[in-house]
Amino acid sequence: MAGVWLSLGANLGDPRAALEAAIEEIKAIPGVRAFRRSSFYQTSPVDSSGPEYVNAAAALEWDGEALDLLHLLQTIELAHGRVRPAGVHNAPRTLDIDILAIENVRSGTQELLLPHPRMNERLFVLVPLEELEPDWTAPDGTGIQKLIDRVKKIDPEQQITKLSD
Template sequence: MTERSPVTACIGLGANLGDAPAALREAARRIAALPGVISVRMSSLYRSAPVDAGGPDYTNAAALVETTLLPLELLHGLQKIERELGRVRPPGVHNAPRTIDLDLELYGELQISLAPELVVPHPRMHERAFVLEPLLELDPEAVIPGRGPARNFLGAVSQQRIERLGSGGRGEGG
């Protein structure tokens, strides 16, 4: 078996049902425990208004993950964690309130189109303050492949309500 070089991936974490901060911390712990994950660095937690959805405010964070997992392997690991933490995807309901949401936002410098299963960079990440703010906290020089520096999109999302809450738990693991 060939050893894979580690890649840095960005995962967006969000929840707006139950104890959302605890759910995000538990998701980060489980991500760190995935085989092939070397380390996880999590942003502060943020509160944001739902975008294109109803329901209570979300708690969001970003995690930078060093991994040897391939993109689909990482995605499937994230989906398994969502199921284990009680995520339900009602048929035909887009952006329903959720106990946990884990989105693979970036995978190194790759642009991946395996729609509908996986599109990286996440197609709307540059339009979401709740994605950009935590990402830029972790990596102020972050670049969205095919679009440019993530900080260039902050002005376009400045009207979206977002509030930094505090530490998300900057754990290392793997």
């Protein structure tokens, strides 16, 4: 079993309902154990336009290969109408599930980069992750609160608000 950290987000349709449904589907995957999720957060789009996002982080234990989990998560995205327009990054989406990191796993393939290469630049990733893992550190040893402070200083346009349950 390995610890896995995910980021979930959506800004089309009913984003909160999409995240709630996806969370239940992830919890039902054989091999997923000890699932926890953060609160939901409303966030401004980063490097794109469109409606505000609803985001959350999740932590779980996984008994399997990283690529197998990736493919299962992509199946959930597709079931929720996820479209990946060619050549368009950060397009509005019905559901996005990213693997942020897997304990003791590094991957540099085109299909899966671990840890996620941009996670330390995004408040919509870091703030929910801090709620779950306040002692989390980046591979370079930087603590999560320091990463959050750095992003707020470098990119004050990123906005994030915790939503009520």
